[in-house]
Amino acid sequence: MPYPHTGPTGLGQVAQQAAQVIYQHRLVSTRQMHQLITPHHTRAEYLRRQLHTLRATGLAETVGRRISGQTELLWWLTEKGARAVESVGLLPQRPYRMSPEAALGPLQEHTLATVETGLAFVEWARRLGHECGPLDWSPETAHYYRDDARPGEDLSLIPDAVLNYVHTNQQAKQRTLLTYFIEVDRTQMTIARLAQKLHAYAAYHDFTPQQAAGRGAKSGRRVTTTPAWRYRYPVFPRLLMVLTGASDSRLNRRIADLRSLAASDPTLTSTTLRAGVTTIVQLQRHGPFQPIFTPVLGRAELADAWLQPQAVAA
Template sequence: MPRPRFLNPSDRGLSQLGQEILPVLYRHRLLTADQLTQLLRPAATSTRYIRRQLEMLHDRGLVDASVRRTSRAGELLWYTTPLGCEVVENGGELAPRAYRMTEDAAASQLQEHTLAVNELGGAFVQHARRLGDECGPLDWDPEVAHRLRDGDSRLGDEAFLVPDAVLHYIHTSTADDTQQQRMRMLLTFFCEIDRATMSIARLAAKLHAYARYSRYIPQPAPGRGRPKAASGYRREAWRARYPAFPRILLVLDGASTAQLARRQDDLRALAAADTRLHSAPDLRAGVTTLDQLRRHGPLAPIITPVLGDPEPTDALLRPSPATSAA
């Protein structure tokens, strides 16, 4: 018997929660029932209701699951099927993505990295709720490509920068002690997860690429000539996408606390020796651990600046007075 085909997520047969689950799975590729519960029903005391909805979506051919490689209990990791992707894309609420999770990819060794990226996003969502800030289940986007140079890629000179995730967060603060004037700060983060599987040199090279992107100015296509600076074309590429250059958040995981502390120190040492980082005035980068982010949230003093004073700060990564005066 052929499976039913839906034109959009609100077609008859999908519950409200089912309609919420589909775009979250589509955007974030691979999630556990526990992660979905924390994102969509944080007040729930168990994952039972979410799992029931996932089973209903599975019966309709919209989602499928793979067994987590590191789980002895056979924990399932859920993703949208091609039909589920079609339903989300026809709904028109999310921009279609070229990448789609497949059965082979869902069972691959990339499981833990994908789940860690979503743990990072979930930590922002959880603490935004607690603080009265804004960050929802769809407010981070994995692997968004940013062009780094014109023309084709050359060996050792990548043409694109692809963060593990681009995350959007709205922080609300009070301007004074009267609590009457409230300010909203729209923040964007380039997020990188390091599960202690890559060399520190490679992680430092990612920082170097962010510095390159902060200064990259697209050139006109061959034959069109070079436009005047006054035309507005000769501006950094990031200004067409972001109101300010995104803060860079490097999140460490996958090793002991002592090992992660050494990786952090080694990363700071390599960054201090990179002259491109020091000549990128828009660059603000910090490093923390996934455990700290989950436990304390992004606005606790858990983030160590990659450059300069190692005094822990929060995800706002405000320049220190000494740095500002320099």
């Protein structure tokens, strides 16, 4: 996707792109940045020089993590760096600020896994001639709703990411904007908790806010409006759950257990929510438009990211 050539810092284009990507995704490794921003460069030395310029000017900081016997740098923006990105006004402002403690804390691996999931979409979009860039997903955007199972409570659904992807059918000359809710599961939460998150998506899908009737209506009477999600999306986003952090056999059992719990939830069995689950390895290896997703609801017939059974899609 295109990037601006100017900015408030006087830095080069690649350094500015890097600052935007780090701001959007909060914590990003050098490898991920290389694949997102400079994939046309065989090696990452040029990008590293740009990143070290960000650090030298006080706009970014790093922490290290050990992986495969080597130290990998993870990048995050300082307060000065975040303000510099916000001053340009190209990205929605995010109140979250990273710190050394947070960068080294328990959410480090989950944040990087979410970036890795978005990166898989970016790389496959390049291969397939579709459109999905480094800034085409936003982490942790709150969606407010109410649930009949929890009357009187104001609830919020916070996907790990909301990802936009433009699917291009060259033969039909058709472009389709697909929006996805992304949930990344590193097998750190119980399967019951994961099923509860799935329930929250169904409750948000079905949530229709109510407002007081107009003047002259009977006292206490309320009229329904459109579903809450329609104020944000023309079509309700498909939900993609991406599993990682365990062996294939364990992840497959987790998928089966999730389907079993979903089948026993009345809210889920009555919803038209489209949700599929796969593993990060399958997503990276085959891409989102191969039949790698197991539907969470209904028949366990593999589907691609359209979340339609292959017979129907054909």
